[in-house]
Amino acid sequence: MTLVGDVDGPVDLGSGVSFFSHGRFLAKFDPEGHPLWASAPTVLPARVAVDAQGSLWTTTSEVSGVPHSIAKLGPDGEELWSKSLPGEVSALSPTGDGGVVLIIPFYGSVTYGGASFSAKGDTPSSDVLVLALDASGAVAWSTTIAAPLAPPPLPRGSMFLSAPDVAAMPSGGALVQAVVERLAVQPLEVTHERVVQRLGPSGEVLWARTFPAQRHSPAIRLVAAPDDGALMVADAGIGGSTDLGCYVHPGPGLLLQALDASGQPRWERSILGVMGSTRPSFDAAGNLVLVGVAQGWIDLGGGNLEGNAAAWRIFVARYAPDGAHLASRTYEGTPPPDAGWLHRGESRAQGSAVDPWGNVLLTGFYSGALDLGAGAFPDVPILEGPYTTRGFVAKLAP
Secondary structure, eight states, rough: OEEEESSSEEEESSEEEEETTTSSSEEEETTTOOOOOOOOOOOSSSSEEEOTTTTTEEEEBBTTTTTEEEEEEEEOOOOEEEEEEOOOOEEEEEEEESSSEEEEEEEEEEETTEEEOOOSSSTTOOEEEEEEEEETTTTEEEEEEEEEOEEEEEEEEEEEEEEEEEEOOSSSHHHHHEEEEEETTTEEEEEEEEEEEETTSSSSSSEEEEEEEEEEEEEEEEOOOTTTTTEEEEOOTTTEEEEEESSSSSSSEEEEEEEOOTTEEEEEEEEEEEEEEEEEEEEETSSSEEEOOOOOOEEESSEEOOOOOOOOEEEEEOOOOTSSSEEEEEEEOOSSSSTTTSSOEEEEEEEEOTTTTTTTTEEEEEEEEEESSBBOOOOOOSSSSSOOOOEEEEEEEO
């Protein structure tokens, strides 16, 4: 397991206290949860991803004249190479062969790997560069996505194109999510138009799905399925509905939609409640593993799971390839053992993954008391003063 975290001051990852003055650290643990190494990069990585070979990909933003960059670290945390980039990376996804796919919004003209790209849009960040690098950092393929020109008269409206997520596909190519934000001045109104494109191994468009324009713009994450299908997960907040083209989810909650390899819907599931999720994963059998946090009662498909409406708790659910519910449960802080505590603890999941044997790898933090099934963690009293939490890593059986 590879862990990326933020900390201010001393932290004990299991092998003694370390002090990371830069605020962000990288650490790796063996299959039994024992720490192997930890480091604090000199330049804070903006985004980090881990590929199937255990290598780490990190990107940095431009700081004090130092350009945007990408670096590849080996499984031991040592840098293999680094390269400058023509812009800031908004999303990245490692490929199965040791490469990576990057999303870089840009305006005007940029150059990378001997190729030049010119924006077609008329507003800053109006185009998106999709850049695939191989294991050595050389360009494997590239393409651009452009927003349509704003309709006249220009002062009445403008648009902004972003690409908040990308997922490398098992057979090559990638899924890219693009969002066009349209702003109308008279009357003042903002709408969001979303499209998901399936790019082939050379960057060609194989299919695209567009979604109805909506005022509410939920966060959507893309996940590549083992059979070259896809999963979209929308975090629908309070104050708006979410429509992925099949079902209008009233919100708040989660909306899951699975697509086949041709982009056609397989199934869709709506989960109501005050909740959020980490990026889902697929196990070797093609089952979907969903991890997140919730307040109050929720029904993940197996019946109501009661919970404290005032405290966050972790949930884990598993679904079959056809979307059928297989199992689900929650992990909630225990009641306060000391009357001096202000309230009961809470637990939050910050990241999750599934290993080749179907175990769920989980990281997060908690306050109060928490037991994930292998024995209680040390209590973190909730007293007067600064809010104190304790981080954890865990491996849950299938």
